Amino acid sequence: MKVEVAMQKLKEKGYKYTQKREKILEIFTKVNGYLSVKDVYKKIKQDYPTISLNTVYLNLSFFEEAEILETTDLNGEKVYRFSCEDQHHHHIICTECGKVKAINICPMDAIYGNPPGFTITGHKFEIYGCCDECNK
Amino acid sequence: MKVEVAMQKLKEKGYKYTQKREKILEIFTKVNGYLSVKDVYKKIKQDYPTISLNTVYLNLSFFEEAEILETTDLNGEKVYRFSCEDQHHHHIICTECGKVKAINICPMDAIYGNPPGFTITGHKFEIYGCCDECNK
DNA sequence: TTTTAAATAATAATAAATACTATTTATTTC
DNA sequence: GAAATAAATAGTATTTATTATTATTTAAAA
Numbered sequence: 001m002k003v004e005v006a007m008q009k010l011k012e013k014g015y016k017y018t019q020k021r022e023k024i025l026e027i028f029t030k031v032n033g034y035l036s037v038k039d040v041y042k043k044i045k046q047d048y049p050t051i052s053l054n055t056v057y058l059n060l061s062f063f064e065e066a067e068i069l070e071t072t073d074l075n076g077e078k079v080y081r082f083s084c085e086d087q088h089h090h091h092i093i094c095t096e097c098g099k100v101k102a103i104n105i106c107p108m109d110a111i112y113g114n115p116p117g118f119t120i121t122g123h124k125f126e127i128y129g130c131c132d133e134c135n136k
Numbered sequence: 137m138k139v140e141v142a143m144q145k146l147k148e149k150g151y152k153y154t155q156k157r158e159k160i161l162e163i164f165t166k167v168n169g170y171l172s173v174k175d176v177y178k179k180i181k182q183d184y185p186t187i188s189l190n191t192v193y194l195n196l197s198f199f200e201e202a203e204i205l206e207t208t209d210l211n212g213e214k215v216y217r218f219s220c221e222d223q224h225h226h227h228i229i230c231t232e233c234g235k236v237k238a239i240n241i242c243p244m245d246a247i248y249g250n251p252p253g254f255t256i257t258g259h260k261f262e263i264y265g266c267c268d269e270c271n272k
Numbered sequence: 273t274t275t276t277a278a279a280t281a282a283t284a285a286t287a288a289a290t291a292c293t294a295t296t297t298a299t300t301t302c
Numbered sequence: 303g304a305a306a307t308a309a310a311t312a313g314t315a316t317t318t319a320t321t322a323t324t325a326t327t328t329a330a331a332a
Contacts (some may be wrong), residue, residue, distance in 0.1 A: 078212065092251055095257065103247075114265070118228050127258075128258040132253050132255075
């Protein structure tokens with residue numbers, strides 16, 4: 001997803017345009033992987049040294065709400081990445097740096113209907129590993 | 137896994153026997169699902185009112201290390217359940233109460249070797265839902 | 273340009289998890 | 303069985319992620 005498209009999406013949801021929001025999205029376009037709140041905070045501080053950590057928290061939540069970013073849990077920490085809604089897929093994730101690679105298999109294809117006693121609301125399939133860079 | 141077997145396993149790893157540890161394991165045998173640290177703390181307090189929350193944290197970590205309990209993340213909180221190593225499987229989890237049901241499909245069966253650039257170290261496949269009791 | 277409603281900064285408050293230390297207890301050795 | 307010792311525990315403090323609060327600033331509308 002391009003930054004402009006994401007910002008447009010945000011606008012449609014009633015959120016205002018701000019330079020900082022644009023910058024946050026820009027950061028995600030440059031990274032092929034998950035970033036923690038602190039990661040984003042450190043990066044955006046280079047351009048906006050006075051930005052508040054709270055602002056980063058808030059905006060990442062808004063982006064998640066607007067389905068611009070998607071999240072997962074890495075080592076007990078919430079991490080974010082650009083959402084790719086174009087096609088449903090899963091990821092292999094480097095547990096060291098958060099880098100991801102798409103997997104075009106969805107195990108839900110083999111699940112038909114709801115198991116007795118449960119109503120399915122979602123699922124998660126993630127493969128964890130170590131990328132070659134982190135392996136060195 | 138029976139409590140005795142688990143305690144034996146713990147002993148083999150060099151941990152001592154204590155009543156509190158046995159009680160914690162007992163709690164897990166009575167529950168078919170994930171429990172948070174606080175859940176366990178509340179339950180064991182009925183028998184050992186002076187037990188420290190820290191002790192629960194420590195012991196759950198030891199149990200995880202000894203592969204007696206397994207963990208996942210539910211709503212950003214670490215939760216524990218009895219590990220069933222007998223056969224590899226996955227779960228459908230009630231996001232309300234943590235109740236689980238086994239699924240006998242493993243998506244890793246369809247993954248051959250390591251994707252280029254990554255060394256696989258683990259995986260997670262979980263289906264989320266709402267159990268009938270919580271749906272009421 | 274004025275208005276106003278949202279965004280932000282700064283700070284405080286929560287909550288989960290970990291760290292530390294003195295005391296107690298399970299197990300070993302005699 | 304008693305003494306020694308190494309681990310377990312309680313109690314407390316600390317750290318860290320996250321959320322809440324409030325005054326100020328700013329984007330967008332009138």
